[in-house]
Amino acid sequence: MRIEGAGGCFDNRVYELDIDVAWNIIMLSINEMGVTIDSIDEEKRLIHFHNKKKIMQIAVQQLDEETIQIIMDATKERLQIYNWKRETKEVNLFYELFENKLREYRAFILCPQCHAKISSLVKFCPECGMKVK
Numbered sequence: 793m794r795i796e797g798a799g800g801c802f803d804n805r806v807y808e809l810d811i812d813v814a815w816n817i818i819m820l821s822i823n824e825m826g827v828t829i830d831s832i833d834e835e836k837r838l839i840h841f842h843n844k845k846k847i848m849q850i851a852v853q854q855l856d857e858e859t860i861q862i863i864m865d866a867t868k869e870r871l872q873i874y875n876w877k878r879e880t881k882e883v884n885l886f887y888e889l890f891e892n893k894l895r896e897y898r899a900f901i902l903c904p905q906c907h908a909k910i911s912s913l914v915k916f917c918p919e920c921g922m923k924v925k
Contacts, residue, residue: 794880800846800867801883809894811837811860814852817897818862821889822850825882846882862890 795802807814815837822829822841827848830840837852848866855861866882901912901924908919915925 794883796878796880799879800865801878801880802863802865803883803887804861804863805887806855806859806861807894808858809860810858811852811854813897814860814862817890817893818850818852820893821886824889825885843882846879848882848886850886 793804815834818839822839825843827841827843830842832839839850841848841850846866846868848864850865851863853861853863864883864886866879868879899912900909902908903910903917903920903922903924905922906917906920908917910917910919910924916923
C-alpha cells in the first residue's frame with residue numbers, strides 16, 4: 793500500500809524472506825542511499841535516517857514464519873498541505889536498491905564445502921566440484 797501526500801510518501805511491501813536476511817539487505821541499501829543514520833533499534837527492527845530534504849524511517853515486521861513486511865516512511869521536515877508534487881524519490885530509491893540486492897541474494901548461494909559464491913542454478917560447485925543439489 794502506498795500513500796502519497798503532504799510532502800512525503802508511506803509505502804509497505806510484503807516479502808517471503810527471513811527477517812535477518814531482510815535486515816542485512818536493508819542496511820546495505822540504506823548505506824548506498826547516501827543518507828545519515830540517526831538511530832538503529834535492532835530489537836524493534838527500526839531505523840531512523842535523513843538526507844538534506846527528508847526525514848525517513850524503515851521498520852521490518854515478521855508476519856509469519858516465512859513472511860516479512862517492510863514499511864518505509866519519508867516526509868519533509870514540514871508538512872505541505874497544498875503540495876501537488878510527488879514526493880516519492882527516496883522511497884522509490886530504497887525499494888529499487890533493496891529489490892536489486894534481494895534478486896542478487898536469491899541468484900547466488902555459498903558452496904557448503906569451499907564457501908565460494910556460486911549460482912543457485914548449478915548442481916556442482918565450479919570451484920571444488922562438490923554436489924550442491
